[in-house]
Amino acid sequence: MNLELSAPDLAFRDEVRAFLSEHLPPELSAAGRRMTSVFVDKKYSLPWQKILHAKGWVAPSWPVEYGGCGWTEMQRYIFAAECARAGAPGLSPMGLRMVGPCIQRYGTPEQKAFFLPRILSGEDYWCQGYSEPGSGSDLASLQMRAVRDGDHYVLNGSKIWTTHAHWANRMFCLVRTNFEGKPQKGITFLLLEMDTPGIEVKPIITLAGEHEVNQVFFTDVRVPVSGRLGEENDGWTVAKYLLEFERGGGSAPGLKVSLDRLRAMAREERGDGVALLDDPAFRGRLAAAEIAVEAIEVTEHRVMTALSAGKNPGPASSMLKTQGTEAMQRIDELAIETAGYYAGVDQIEAREPGSNETPVGPEHSLVAMPRYLNNRAASIYGGSNEIQRDIMARLVLGL
Incomplete structure (x- = not known):
């Protein structure tokens, strides 16, 4: 190639x-x-x-x-x-990379005309209502109920790990409209406004001390039927299409930047006067990470070739999601090793751009630990890597 x-x-x-x-x-x-x-x-x-x-x-x-x-x-x-x-x-990928393509594929002409320009301009800021307590990787087991009442659905239940729900004015949401038969057949995909009466957003503070995710509670929330994307009870089809974009490629450029930043950190002298980059064991682990990123880049180029021919990412998106998140976590671990004991200093205020707080230790140590902690979730959200391997086993290997 x-x-x-x-x-x-x-x-x-x-x-x-x-x-x-x-x-x-x-x-x-x-x-x-x-x-x-x-x-x-x-x-x-x-x-x-x-x-x-x-x-x-x-x-x-x-x-x-x-x-x-x-x-x-x-x-x-x-x-x-x-x-x-x-x-x-x-x-934010929620509008541009996730629900936007779904509206283009499954939306009515009215939905496309209304939502797509607002996504582009940023007028609408979206969050994703998928996971529930007890329904994470097994998304088809979700239980949030939506009962049809005339021209509305009435929603009751909760969603969890909802990224940026405290900032979003809209949510795309999976709800259960049928409790009989195969679980995937009773799910409906809704677009709703976050200021609808009955919606309550409660923060979840991460291990990194940051407010990124939330739990969202729904009590008799009325959503117009016109907010449904696709047919009733066919939301699983829409959701699977969206997940191909959520899990898609394009991670190699960011991973290469992270490797460059890690290499620069490791060139700096430590207290013993020796740079970590001169340590053979560290260089070996860094080389292994670089090889993994190069392999991801080549695979992403293969996917680009397929996309140019009009094909969907398909199961390749599962492979890239798995390899990309695990490579990112490997780089994060090396960054923690490079930062040393400075990585353990909690410096939330100093991490803010433009802050006048003086960092404790080298500036690159500011974000090593929060990146490591936040990115541990990367192999879980969007479908855990174990689920991705199951998809690859079935669709690629035929097992």
């Missing part, structure tokens, strides 16, 4: 670099470099989304008729790589 960029792709890369150099504000770049999760705070991601929206670059993977860029798969990859290299904060 030839990974060298063509002349047009090199020209596009230079165009992206020039745009980022001119339009990415330093405070947003600082926030991107200090982010401790794949979900960046709204106060940093949304301003960057508005800048990209004004340029017409906010939804590289969308079809042109819905506001996409018309880029090739390679151009999208280059754009992601350059944004990662420049430290651009990630955009």
Whole structure:
């Protein structure tokens, strides 16, 4: 496989670099470099989304008729790589990468006309109502009830681990509308407003001391039937389509930036005057991580080839989700080793971009531990890696 960029792709890369150099504000770049999760705070991601929206670059993977860029798969990859290299904060994937493509595929003309422009502009900020207490990786066992009452569904139950529900004004949600037969056949996909009476959001503080996820309670919440995406009791079909995008590739550019940052950390001298990068055992573990990332990059290029031919990611998205999250966790572990005892210092205020708090220890140690703690969940959310391996065993190996 030839990974060298063509002349047009090199020209596009230079165009992206020039745009980022001119339009990415330093405070947003600082926030991107200090982010401790794949979900960046709204106060940093949304301003960057508005800048990209004004340029017409906010939804590289969308079809042109819905506001996409018309880029090739390679151009999208280059754009992601350059944004990662420049430290651009990630955009919330809930609208642009997840529910947006589902609305394009399953939405009515009215739903497309209303929701898609608002997703692009950032006017609507989405959260995902999937997991429930007792229904995480086994999502088909969800129990939140939705009873039809005329032109509305009445919802009762709760969702958990709901990322950014405290900031979102809309949720895409899976509910149970039929309790008989196969569990997957009784699920419906709804789009709802978070300020609907009966919705209560309660924070869950992570081990990193951050408020990213929540539990959301629903008590007699009335959602219009017009908010249903797809047919009643056929929400599992919509959900599976969405998960292909949630689990999809594109992680190699960010992983390579993390490796570069780790290598720079390891070059610094420790207290004994010896750089960790000079330690043969550490270099061996770093090389293993680099090999894993290179393998992911090659696989992502294979997926790009398939997508260019009009195919869906399919089970390859499960493979990339598994390998990408495990490589990220391996890099996080090496970063903890590199930071040493400074990684254990809790410095929430000093991590905030623009903070006047003086860090304890090297600046790179600020985010080593919170990244490690937050990214432990990466092999669970979006379908645990054990579930992904089961999918690969069935659909790829035929077991």
